[in-house]
Amino acid sequence: MRTEDFSFSLPEDLIAQQPAERRGESRLMVLDRASGLLSHSSVARLADCLEQGTLMVFNDSRVRKARIYGQALDTGARTEFLLLKRSPSGAWEAVCTKLKRQRRGRRYAFPEGMSAEVLGYGDSEGGERPDTVLLTFSPPITEDYLERFGHVPLPPYIKRADGPEDDERYQTVYSREVGSAACPTAGLHFTDDIFASLDAKGVRRTSVTLHVGLGTFLPVRTENIEGHAMHEEEYSVPEATAAAVTDAKAEGRPVLAVGTTSLRTLESAWSEGEGLRPGAGSTRIFIYPGYRFKAVDRLFTNFHTPQSTLLMLVSAFAGREAILGAYAEAVRERYRFFSYGDAMLIK
Numbered sequence: 001m002r003t004e005d006f007s008f009s010l011p012e013d014l015i016a017q018q019p020a021e022r023r024g025e026s027r028l029m030v031l032d033r034a035s036g037l038l039s040h041s042s043v044a045r046l047a048d049c050l051e052q053g054t055l056m057v058f059n060d061s062r063v064r065k066a067r068i069y070g071q072a073l074d075t076g077a078r079t080e081f082l083l084l085k086r087s088p089s090g091a092w093e094a095v096c097t098k099l100k101r102q103r104r105g106r107r108y109a110f111p112e113g114m115s116a117e118v119l120g121y122g123d124s125e126g127g128e129r130p131d132t133v134l135l136t137f138s139p140p141i142t143e144d145y146l147e148r149f150g151h152v153p154l155p156p157y158i159k160r161a162d163g164p165e166d167d168e169r170y171q172t173v174y175s176r177e178v179g180s181a182a183c184p185t186a187g188l189h190f191t192d193d194i195f196a197s198l199d200a201k202g203v204r205r206t207s208v209t210l211h212v213g214l215g216t217f218l219p220v221r222t223e224n225i226e227g228h229a230m231h232e233e234e235y236s237v238p239e240a241t242a243a244a245v246t247d248a249k250a251e252g253r254p255v256l257a258v259g260t261t262s263l264r265t266l267e268s269a270w271s272e273g274e275g276l277r278p279g280a281g282s283t284r285i286f287i288y289p290g291y292r293f294k295a296v297d298r299l300f301t302n303f304h305t306p307q308s309t310l311l312m313l314v315s316a317f318a319g320r321e322a323i324l325g326a327y328a329e330a331v332r333e334r335y336r337f338f339s340y341g342d343a344m345l346i347k
Contacts, residue, residue: 001225001289006315007306008327015157016340019169024191027335027342031326033318034347038329043189043343044197046300052202054298055248055255057241059184059262060207062175064143065150067162070108070116079108082153083146084132084181084213085234091134092141093122095214102133111149114141131214131231143178153181155217155339157305169340179211179234185339186259186301206244208269210235210261215284220307228309230284235265239278245295246275256298260310263287263296263317270295288312289320299346303330303337318346 020026028041030049041049066083081094096102106118115138122132152162152170162170172187198205214231222228245266248255257263268283269276276295286309299317304310315323326344335342 003220003223003225003228003307005320006225006308006311008324008331010306010331010337014331014334014337014341016336016338016342017158017160019165019188019340020336023169023173024189024194026189029326029330029333029335029342029344031318031322031344031346033322036322038326040333044194046194046345047197047201047203049345049347050198050201050203050256050298051254053204053248053251053253055204055206055244055253056198056258056300057245057255057262057266058172058174058187058190058205058207058258059210059265060172060174060176061180061184061209061211061261062178063153063171063180063183063212064178065146065152066181067151067153068110068146068149069151070110073107073109081135082181083135083141085179085211087134090140091119091136093132094135095132099130099133108135110137112145114139114145114149116141131218155182157338158340174207177209177211179209180213182212182217183339184210184212184259184261186262186343188340189343190258204244204248206238206241208235208237208241208262208265210265210283212261216261216310218309220309220312225288225312228286230286230309232282232284233261233264234280234282235268236280237265237269237276237278242269242276242278249275249295254297255295256300257296258300260299260301260304260313263299263313266295267293286312287316289316291316293317301344301346302339303327303335303341303344305338314344314346 026043028043030039081096084093108116116135119134121130122134152166215233220228
């Protein structure tokens, strides 16, 4: 399959630059896979769209203020770094501006006397080109430092600087485990009131953790999608979640993944004959049309960028033609797209 087969036309003014005025007030498109029918609702009325006994699985990863700015000591150039994950040695893998100009030994100055040295390139896509650099910080960088001097890692299609309101609105209300370099944004819609309505309907809830990194948001650069290599992301599945998902599947109750990261975790941790495996793991799973889903029956998600692995995933779940048709309808109805945009339920 060709990457260009997952393109669609999107007016720039439909890319949400701000969250909804109040959390939970976004629109909801509902796609019924069996009939192909589309309907329109709101996230606040999600419970009306779900069957009693549905098990919803959320990703409770919390976004760190992972974007920091350093000044190169040799050239004085200001460089933006997005910290992805810390290695056991203490070095950080990061993406940065001017990536091809980085070289081993280059040093950067950061606020409050913090410095960093480039150790070399990190992971690479298909072993062909570097996507990240490795940095070592002196003194070692801490979460407290990032809270004070880091910036909320808003995606590049949001054409503004992060502000104080993003500290709250670019986090889910249930986030717990710090470690993501981007928000699992399907969860941004949920509020205590929505949870109360789901509880009243008899919908059950549980969670996994997948720390969002390059595996989720790196663009596809290959002509054919089969040539794209996913980056590794770490996840964990609690014992209670593994039991809840395994029981739901055995009892014929739908498992609804909230967001593509929850879905990728569930599909990665599922074992035929055993059910969902608890514990920590890592995944490079790349889901595109032709994939056979094993753990997930429903998907709640946002609208995704053209030619992205996330659009390919939802196309695998509902069918490429159905998804592109739904996206065309969303454009006609002026839905808001991407991280701060509206939502979609695929049943």
